[in-house]
Amino acid sequence: MRVRISGVVGRTMMAAIAVSTGGIAGSAAGAAALPTRAAETGAVSQTPPPPPVPQRRGGGRRSDGGPPFTRELVATAVEVIPLGPAGLLELKTGTGHVSVVAGSGRDVRVEITRRSRGRTDADAQLGLDQVKTTLDHHGERAVLAAVYPDRRAPYRVEVSYNVTAPANTRVIANVLNGGVTIRQIKGDVTATTSVGSITLERVGQIPAARTFSGDIVLRDVETTGTVLATSVSGSVTADRVNARRFEVETMSGAVTTREVTCLNAQVRTLNGAITYVGRLVSGGRYHLQTHEASIAIGVAGSTGFELQADAITGEVRTDPALNLKGASSTRERVRGTVGDGTARVTALTFSGTVTIEKK
Amino acid sequence: MRTCEEAQPHLSAYLDGDLPEEARAEVRAHLRQCADCSGVLADLERIAVAARELSPIPPPGHIWLEVAGQVRLSSQSAPPAQKRPARSPVWQWTALAAALVLVTMAWYFVQGSLEAPAPEGTAVMQAGQTVPADGPLDAVNANIDAATAYTERALAELEGAADPEMADALRTNLQTIGAIDRAIEESRAAMAADPESEPARDSLFEALRRKISVLQATATLINQMRQGDQEGAARAAEGLGKKS
Numbered sequence: 001m002r003v004r005i006s007g008v009v010g011r012t013m014m015a016a017i018a019v020s021t022g023g024i025a026g027s028a029a030g031a032a033a034l035p036t037r038a039a040e041t042g043a044v045s046q047t048p049p050p051p052p053v054p055q056r057r058g059g060g061r062r063s064d065g066g067p068p069f070t071r072e073l074v075a076t077a078v079e080v081i082p083l084g085p086a087g088l089l090e091l092k093t094g095t096g097h098v099s100v101v102a103g104s105g106r107d108v109r110v111e112i113t114r115r116s117r118g119r120t121d122a123d124a125q126l127g128l129d130q131v132k133t134t135l136d137h138h139g140e141r142a143v144l145a146a147v148y149p150d151r152r153a154p155y156r157v158e159v160s161y162n163v164t165a166p167a168n169t170r171v172i173a174n175v176l177n178g179g180v181t182i183r184q185i186k187g188d189v190t191a192t193t194s195v196g197s198i199t200l201e202r203v204g205q206i207p208a209a210r211t212f213s214g215d216i217v218l219r220d221v222e223t224t225g226t227v228l229a230t231s232v233s234g235s236v237t238a239d240r241v242n243a244r245r246f247e248v249e250t251m252s253g254a255v256t257t258r259e260v261t262c263l264n265a266q267v268r269t270l271n272g273a274i275t276y277v278g279r280l281v282s283g284g285r286y287h288l289q290t291h292e293a294s295i296a297i298g299v300a301g302s303t304g305f306e307l308q309a310d311a312i313t314g315e316v317r318t319d320p321a322l323n324l325k326g327a328s329s330t331r332e333r334v335r336g337t338v339g340d341g342t343a344r345v346t347a348l349t350f351s352g353t354v355t356i357e358k359k
Numbered sequence: 360m361r362t363c364e365e366a367q368p369h370l371s372a373y374l375d376g377d378l379p380e381e382a383r384a385e386v387r388a389h390l391r392q393c394a395d396c397s398g399v400l401a402d403l404e405r406i407a408v409a410a411r412e413l414s415p416i417p418p419p420g421h422i423w424l425e426v427a428g429q430v431r432l433s434s435q436s437a438p439p440a441q442k443r444p445a446r447s448p449v450w451q452w453t454a455l456a457a458a459l460v461l462v463t464m465a466w467y468f469v470q471g472s473l474e475a476p477a478p479e480g481t482a483v484m485q486a487g488q489t490v491p492a493d494g495p496l497d498a499v500n501a502n503i504d505a506a507t508a509y510t511e512r513a514l515a516e517l518e519g520a521a522d523p524e525m526a527d528a529l530r531t532n533l534q535t536i537g538a539i540d541r542a543i544e545e546s547r548a549a550m551a552a553d554p555e556s557e558p559a560r561d562s563l564f565e566a567l568r569r570k571i572s573v574l575q576a577t578a579t580l581i582n583q584m585r586q587g588d589q590e591g592a593a594r595a596a597e598g599l600g601k602k603s
Contacts, residue, residue, distance in 0.1 A: 195529075212529070212576070213529075213532050232573060232576070251532075251569060251573060252538060268565070270535070270538055270566070271538045291538075291545075291566065292542070310558040312556070312559055312562065313545075348558055348561060350549070
C-alpha cells in the first residue's frame with residue numbers, strides 16, 4: 001500500500017516547475033525565479049503542460065472585485081503506478097483536464113500538471129505549495145486526487161492528469177471543472193465532470209459519461225453493456241456505438257447518432273433535435289423524445305418494427321419506402337407496422353417534426 | 360371487502376405486507392375481481408420503485424407510503440370518474456404526480472444538509488403532510504417553486520464566495536429551466552384541450568421530472584462544490600440520469 005503526497009516521497013520520476021506571466025507558461029527565466037523548488041526537482045519540464053482550462057465569462061475575476069489573476073506558475077510531476085493489466089484507476093481533480101490513453105507499457109504512467117494563478121508570484125507559489133495530489137494505491141486499485149486545502153485562497157490551481165495506461169485498465173474520472181478525454185481503454189470507463197466536455201473514443205465499456213455543462217462525444221464504442229450519457233447543457237454525439245442499452249439524456253442540446261446498434265435505446269432531450277440513425281434489433285425497444293425540436297429517424301437493416309410516432313402540435317412524416325402496414329395516420333400521429341414488427345419504435349415531440357426514413 | 364372504497368385504504372399496507380392475514384385475503388379477493396383496484400395497486404408499486412431509485416439519498420421507506428396514501432385519499436375525495444379501464448389515465452396521473460412529489464421530498468432530504476434554510480414564504484412538504492385537496496400537481500408545483508428559490512439562493516452564495524466561474528456555468532444551466540417551464544405550460548395547455556391525450560400527459564410529466572432533476576442536481580452540486588467534494592459532485596451528476 002502506498003499513500004503519499006506527490007513530489008514528496010515515492011516513485012516520482014520527474015518534477016519540474018516553470019513560471020510564466022500573463023498566461024505564457026514554460027519559460028526558463030520563469031523557472032529561475034523559483035530557485036528553491038527548481039533545485040528540489042532539478043529539471044524544467046520538456047513536455048509542454050496541457051492547455052489551461054478555458055475561462056468562461058468573468059474568467060480570472062474574483063468575487064472581491066480585485067484585479068485578475070495574471071501571474072502563473074506551472075509544476076509537473078510524473079507518477080508510475082504498477083496497477084497490473086486490469087487495475088482500477090480513479091482520478092479526481094477540482095479544476096483541470098483528465099486525458100487517458102492506452103499504452104503498451106505494463107504500468108500506469110500519470111503526468112500531473114499543476115497550474116497555479118494568482119495576483120502575485122507569491123500567491124501563485126502559495127497555490128503550488130498548498131494544492132497537492134495524493135496517491136492511495138492498494139494492489140490493483142489506485143486513487144489519485146487533487147487536494148484543495150482552502151477554496152477561498154488567493155490563488156486558483158488547475159490540476160490536470162495526462163495518463164497512459166494498459167488497455168484493460170478500469171478508469172473513473174471525477175472532475176468539477178474541466179474536460180475528460182479517454183481513448184482506447186477497454187476496461188470500464190466512468191467519466192463525470194460538472195462543467196466540461198467528455199470525449200470517449202474506441203473504448204470498450206462505458207458505465208457512464210455525465211456532465212452538467214458540456215458536450216459528450218462517443219466514438220467507436222463496443223460493449224455488451226450499457227452506454228449512458230447525460231448532460232444538462234450540451235449536445236451528445238455518438239458514432240459507431242454497439243451496445244446492449246444506449247441511454248442518452250440532455251436538456252438543452254442536440255443528440256446525434258450514426259451507426260448505433262443496440263437492443264434498447266432511450267434518447268431524450270428538451271429543446272434539441274434528435275437524429276437517430278442505426279440498425280434495429282429484433283425485440284429491440286427504441287424511444288426518442290424531445291419537446292420543441294425535430295426527431296429524424298433513419299432505419300437501417302431489414303428488422304421489422306412497430307411504430308408509434310406523435311408530434312402534438314407538429315407533424316409526423318414517414319418514408320413510403322418503409323411500406324408501413326396497418327397505418328393509423330393523422331398529421332400529428334402515426335401508428336403502424338413495418339415488416340414483422342418485432343422491434344418497437346416510439347417517438348414523441350411536442351412542436352417539432354418526426355421523420356422516419358429507410359436508410 | 361366488497362367495494363373499492365373498502366379495499367383501497369388498505370392497499371398500501373397490503374403492498375408492504377403489513378396487513379393481518381385475514382384482511383390480506385380479503386384484499387386479495389377483491390383485487391382478483393376489480394381491475395380498477397388492481398391498477399391502483401400497480402401504480403403504488405410503481406411509486407415504490409420510483410422511491411427506491413431516488414437519488415442521491417433515498418427517503419426512509421415509510422415516506423413514500425405516507426405520500427402515496429395522502430395522494431390516494433385526496434384523489435378519493437374527487438368526484439368519481441366514469442367507468443374507466445384498468446390503470447386509467449386518472450390513476451396514472453395521480454401515481455406519477457406522487458412520484459414527482461417523492462422526488463421533490465427527497466430533494467429536501469438532501470438540501471437539509473445545506474447551511475441555508477429554505478426560503479421564507481415557500482411551502483415545503485414534510486413527511487406525513489397532507490397533499491392539498493386541490494390536487495397533487497399543485498403540491499408538486501409548490502415544491503418546485505420552493506426548490507427554485509432555494510437553488511437561486513444557494514447559487515448566489517456560491518457566486519459570492521467560492522467559485523464565480525463555476526457559478527456562471529451553473530447559472531447558465533439553470534436558464535434551461537425557462538425552456539422547461541415553457542414545455543410545462545405547453546403540455547398543460549395540450550392536456551386542457553385533450554385530457555385523454557397520452558402524448559400530452561407524457562410530455563408534461565417528462566418536463567416536470569426534468570425540472571426537479573435539474574434543480575435537485577444543481578443544488579446538490581453547489582453544496583458539494585462549497586465543500587470541495589468531487590465525489591459528491593459526481594453523485595449529484597448521477598441524479599441527472601435517474602428517472603422518477
